[in-house]
Amino acid sequence: METFLQVLLSGATMGCIYAFVALGFTLTIAAAGVVNFAYSEWVTFGSYFGVTFAVILGWPLWLALGASIAGCIAIGWLFQLFVFTPLEGRHFLTSVSATIGIALAMQALVTLLWGPYPLTLPTFFGSSAVQIGTISVFPHNLLIIALAVLIIGGLQLALTRTSIGLRLQATAQDPMAARLMGIPVRRMRTLAYCLSAGIAGLSGFLVAPLFVVTNTMGFGLMLKGFAATIVGGWGSLKGAVYGGLLVGLIEALGAAYISSEYKELIAFAMIIVVLLVRPRGLFPERIAEKL
Amino acid sequence: MLSVDKLCVGYGEADVLHDVTLRVGEGEIVAVLGANGAGKTTLLAALSGLIPARAGEAMFDGRSLVGAAAERIVGWGLSHVPQGRRIFPGLSVMENLVVARTAATDRAEGGFAAAVAEAEELFPRLNERRDQLGWSLSGGEQQMLAVARALVARPKMILLDEPSLGLAPMIVETMFSTILEIRRREKVGMLVVEQNAEQALRVADRVYVMELGRIVLEGPADEVARDPAIERAYLGA
Ligand SMILES: Nc1ncnc2c1ncn2[C@@H]1O[C@H](COP(=O)(O)OP(=O)(O)OP(=O)(O)O)[C@@H](O)[C@H]1O
Ligand SMILES: [Mg+2]
Numbered sequence: 198m199e200t201f202l203q204v205l206l207s208g209a210t211m212g213c214i215y216a217f218v219a220l221g222f223t224l225t226i227a228a229a230g231v232v233n234f235a236y237s238e239w240v241t242f243g244s245y246f247g248v249t250f251a252v253i254l255g256w257p258l259w260l261a262l263g264a265s266i267a268g269c270i271a272i273g274w275l276f277q278l279f280v281f282t283p284l285e286g287r288h289f290l291t292s293v294s295a296t297i298g299i300a301l302a303m304q305a306l307v308t309l310l311w312g313p314y315p316l317t318l319p320t321f322f323g324s325s326a327v328q329i330g331t332i333s334v335f336p337h338n339l340l341i342i343a344l345a346v347l348i349i350g351g352l353q354l355a356l357t358r359t360s361i362g363l364r365l366q367a368t369a370q371d372p373m374a375a376r377l378m379g380i381p382v383r384r385m386r387t388l389a390y391c392l393s394a395g396i397a398g399l400s401g402f403l404v405a406p407l408f409v410v411t412n413t414m415g416f417g418l419m420l421k422g423f424a425a426t427i428v429g430g431w432g433s434l435k436g437a438v439y440g441g442l443l444v445g446l447i448e449a450l451g452a453a454y455i456s457s458e459y460k461e462l463i464a465f466a467m468i469i470v471v472l473l474v475r476p477r478g479l480f481p482e483r484i485a486e487k488l
Numbered sequence: 489m490l491s492v493d494k495l496c497v498g499y500g501e502a503d504v505l506h507d508v509t510l511r512v513g514e515g516e517i518v519a520v521l522g523a524n525g526a527g528k529t530t531l532l533a534a535l536s537g538l539i540p541a542r543a544g545e546a547m548f549d550g551r552s553l554v555g556a557a558a559e560r561i562v563g564w565g566l567s568h569v570p571q572g573r574r575i576f577p578g579l580s581v582m583e584n585l586v587v588a589r590t591a592a593t594d595r596a597e598g599g600f601a602a603a604v605a606e607a608e609e610l611f612p613r614l615n616e617r618r619d620q621l622g623w624s625l626s627g628g629e630q631q632m633l634a635v636a637r638a639l640v641a642r643p644k645m646i647l648l649d650e651p652s653l654g655l656a657p658m659i660v661e662t663m664f665s666t667i668l669e670i671r672r673r674e675k676v677g678m679l680v681v682e683q684n685a686e687q688a689l690r691v692a693d694r695v696y697v698m699e700l701g702r703i704v705l706e707g708p709a710d711e712v713a714r715d716p717a718i719e720r721a722y723l724g725a
Contacts, residue, residue, distance in 0.1 A: 360586055367576045367587040374574035377536060378588045379562035379641065 202332050204453040205446065210338040211421075212445020213345035214404045218422030219429065219437035220349065221396035226432050228369045228389030231281050232289050235296040236422070238303035239394055241415030243269050243401020245307060248316045248410055258321050266398035273394025277387050300416075307412040315409035318402070341403050348399070349438055352392075356434075365389060421448070424464045428471045430478030439480060443467075489514045489677055490535075490566075490645055495544035497527075497534040504530045505701045507544065512645065512679050517671055519688035519709070520681040521722055522698035528681035529571050531698075532647045535679075536568035537561045549644060563590055565644035571653065573634040577623035581614055584622055584633055585640050592642040600640070606673075607636035610666055628659040635663075639670070645677040646670075652684040660684065664691050685722030689713045697722075 218240060225231040233239075246268040250261035280299065284292050322336035356362035368375045368385040375382050401415070408414060421444050422437075429440025444464050451463035471479065490512040497505040504527045512518045522528045533539045535546055537558035546553040548566050562568075576584050585604055593603050608615040611632040617625060625633060631651055638646050651667070652660040664687045670676060682688035689695060695712040697705040705712065712718055 360589070363579060363583050363587050366579060366583075370576045370578050371574050373538065374570065374576065375587070376538065376558040377562065377568045377570060377574075378637070379559050379590050380587065381559050 199331050200453065204449050206332070206334060206338060208446040208449025209442065210341050210407075210445070211449065212442035213341050214400055214407075214418065214441075215421045215425050215445050216345060216349065216438045216441025217396050217400040217403075218418050219425035219441045220352075220434060221393040221400070222419070222422055223426055223432060223434055223437040224389050224393040224396070225281075227434060228365060229281065229285070229386045230289055230292075231284075231390075232293045233276075233281075233296050233393070234293055234419075235276070235300040235303060236393070236397060237415035237419030238300045238307075239269055239272055239397035239415070240401040240404075240418055241307060241412060242272060242303070243398040244318065244405040244410045244414060245311050245316070245401075246398065247318045247402040247405050248311070251318060252316070258319070262399075262402050265402045266395050269394045269398030269401070270391045271394075273390045273397075274387070276394075277390045281386070281390060282383070304412050304416075311412075313412075315411045317409055318405035320406040324406075337403075337406055344399070344403065348396075361388075421445075421464055424468050426478075427468050428478060430480040433478065433480045436478050436480035440478070443479075489516075490548050490679065491546070492535070493545045493547075495531075495534060495546055496542045497530055497539060498542055499530075499539070503542070503701070505534070508698075508701070508703055510696050510703065510706070512677050514644075515671060515675045515677050516694065517667070517678045517680065517692050519692035519695045520679065520698055521683070521685050521688060521695060521718075522681065523683065523721075525700075526698045527701040528698060529649055530701075532568060532570075532649050532679070532681060536566065536647060538568075562641050562643075563592065565592065565642070566647065567638035567641050567643035567645075568647040569634045569638050569649060569651070571649040573627075573630040575622040575625065575630045575633050575637075577621065579622055580619050581622070581625070581633055582618045584637055588637040588640040590641045593640055596642045603640045603642065607639050610639075610669060610673075611636055627654050628656070628663075631655060631659075631663060635666070635670075639674070643676055645679065648678055648680040650682055650684075651680065652682060652687055660687055664688075667691055683722075685718065 222233065222236045225233050243265050246265035247261055250256045250264045251258055280295060284295060320337040321340060326333040326335050356366060364380045365385050365388065367378065368380055368382050372382050404418065422441065425440035425444045426437050428443060429436025444467065447467055448460055448464050452460040492508060492510045494507040494509055495505055496503065496507060508531060520528055520531065534541050535553055537553065537556050541554045549564060551564055553561060576587065579587065589600050593600050596603065613629055614632055614636055617629060651663050655663065667678060668691050671678065680688055680692065689709050689712065692709040695707065695709050696703050697718065
């Protein structure tokens, strides 16, 4: 029983990270049809920003967290200026290939800027576990889960209960009609890119203490985040969140009870199974069905 | 209020509108009749800033529409109900109205609540369907919502693109009666483009006939309705 809870907790932690990555990746797809495969590098930069501010510059962690998020938002803003806006209206494969190219360049840039050796980022609460009942828990894991609940819940409320959130949804669903309603579509998309980038910064910062920081860490997370979007349903925000959690949990359970060597394989076996049973994922966009 | 002078519009290589000239006065209902591909949708899209004009001028309420962005033009009091209604499918009826709110909505007496109440008075069905998602509405309900959405912006004039498209004759009849009622209550002018000449001629004060991107005939609705060529081409007589 204890091991089971322990496994669930670590699965949920990684699940929250995957959910963040999948959510950030899906946001630009939903809002502007932009498939951003450089998202992995946004997350990597989030981690390296964290290391730079917290370790190299020695800033307090909360400040470093804020600065890392801000740094990633700046990257998102630059992307909208130089990549996304010029590619607007093109076939989505154009943004796919452009962002893959940029991702490779950014990966190389990381090595140039921060060197080839893995770096580490400390946690807010030190690295020792605390006992809760019979299971031992790392406070950092609890922080990740709490932030996921807060931020994903907050985003859900903002998107469905505020007028700016509804306008963002309207832009995503029909940009032409949105313009006719006087909604500044360009600005709404920029908002979505920046939100997506902010989430990348947060996930990069949060995931760094769980592993070491390398220039390929974002890529590994992105594979799982991508799996989550496929399992959850392409373009669906809800699907991204549940897909991420599911991938995290199944990966942890599979590693504990089947084989930890094949941990990576399990997530992808799961994609194949889901796609066989439900070709459009678990939470397909209802809108797409009608159109 | 709206005056269009020798407007030319096209896509890529193709010129679609040639020297289109027309006028819509304050509170006037003007219809543009034309067959498929005549360029009706292109005309409205150029007026509301969705596509750029190549030459000519279009003035609305003292401002030039040529070169202005669509998202600003609504704010000037010109609303566009596009072909195919273009309801936001994933938003509820109420949310569709919320995103249509503009500065003019808030300036008007009673603000947003009054605008919604008035729209729901014209279309009581929308009140019953408040929380239903856009995609699940019937074609007629979507058309009602599309017009209500335009009204929320408190326009001085509405551009209506084929409000009859795909609707049963009875619903079309009601829709056009409501168009008259909107003019009576809100004093808004309307430019309606239609293939359904019978209904358009019933509500319009003046009519233009468009063929292959050119205005080929214009006049008061009752006169145009008696034109034998129009009877043959559009009224199936
Ligand atoms: N986006 C576009 N790109 C290129 N050509 C277009 C585009 N939209 C319309 N056209 C062309 O412009 C011409 C006029 O089209 P438009 O949609 O304005 O006609 P319409 O009168 O509204 O027809 P309908 O009654 O079928 O809606 C057509 O020949 C059409 O092929
Ligand atoms: Mg048309």
